[in-house]
Amino acid sequence: MRKRLLLITNGFPYGNSERSFLLTEYNDLLKDFDVHTLALSWQPILDEQVDIMNAQWLLLERPSVVDALLQAGKPAVIREMWSARQLCGRNAYLKRLKAIAAYSARTALIEDKVAELCEANAIDIIYTYWCTYATLAAVRLKKRFPNIKIITRFHGYDLYDERTPENWQPFRNEIAKGCDKLCFACESGMRYFLHRWGQVWEKKSFVSYLGCRRMTRVNQNNLQRLSLVSCSNMIPLKRIDYIIKALAALPPEIQVDWHHFGDGPERARLEKVAETALGKRENLSYHFWGQVDHAKLNQIYQDIGAQLFITTSSTEGVPVTIQEALGMGIPAIGTAVGGIPELVIDNRTGYLLPADPTVEQVAHAIISYWRASKEEKRKMSDLAYACWHSVCDAEKNAQRFIRILKTIE
Secondary structure, eight states: EEEEEEEEETTTTTSTTTTTHHHHHHHHHHHEEEEEEEESSOOOOOOOSSSSSSEEEEEEOOOOOHHHHHHHTTTTHHHHHHHHHTTTTTHHHHHHHHHHHHHHHHHHHHHHHHHHHEEEEHHHEESSSSSSHHHHHHHHHHGGGGTTTEEEESSTTTOOOGGGTOOOOHHHHEEEEEEEEEEESSSHHHHHHHHHGGGGGGGEEEEEOBBOOOOOOOOOOOOOEHHHHHHHSSGGGGGGHHHHHHHOOOOOOOOEEEEEEBOOOTTHHHHHHHHHHTTTTTTTEEEESSSSOOHHHHHHHHHTOOOOEEEOSSSOSSOOOHHHHHHHHEEEEEEEEGGGGGGBBBBEEEEESSSSSOOOHHHHHHHHHHOOOHHHHHHHHHHHHIIIIIIIIIHHHHEEEEHHHHTTT
């Protein structure tokens, strides 16, 4: 008999935010499980017409002060508040206390919906695609549904302390104890979690790369100019300024066309910075494309002859954008943060920068690629594609993940 699985997402199958890296895995899940999907959203989902059965969405509400206060006296919350006192001052601790109470209140607000779906559909496995309050809700429902198995996946913002305003990921030990499997998007992410929260969780932890769909390799025949691409949200932690400053530091004989894909609150400021730093340089051009559908990205990279990808982010999980570039045979420049060193092998699949590089180091990586011979560039492109094939192929990775999922007893 096929097991029934409840998949909890941050939007999928509605909208496009998760579709590009979840759809392959979802289609493979359908082959072995009866899948029900719950999409959590902070905003009303206007387009409810999706081509996926058994999917529904839940509008999240911000908990009131009363909701948070009601959580503060619960034993699990008190234990978490006690743990959160470590390595922080008074003001930071107060922020953590508020965050913990709010987190538990959000959990309480969605518990009933998750319980309703579990009961109505006789769910065997709950799979939370992100480790959030949805995971905590599932764990706390185990008292009502003791036979349900729970698996959660960690990415980046739901894993690293520094990705939160309070520098604290709430309830991680309670979640780890209640889950049957803990899935990580990269080896470094798993090492971080076990170091941070205890090696005791090692037996239930495993790595499953997300990957991306198979793409067409880019024709990189333009030897006169370097087509440099970057793709990310335009937010401070992506440090897009570093790219602009590095381009400005290049000698005039290096010809670069830089294309950035992505949007965000920093866009207007970065456009001004780019105009000031690069606008009058004859050897440089730049173009901010804004948000681009992932389905169109491969063709655009083909059209512009993308040769080299770059990210200077200060924190990451395993960027799908780098995986997509490797899958098109495009080497990458990346910082040694998160899972990037597992993809960017220095002088093989690209150039690995320090976690906090100088502008000169970023510029040097670009110059190194420019000055490489045609044969060296071809070899680097081949190695980039080989890395995608062995590590980042979404179809293979989904199949490996489901084999592990089927072993949960």
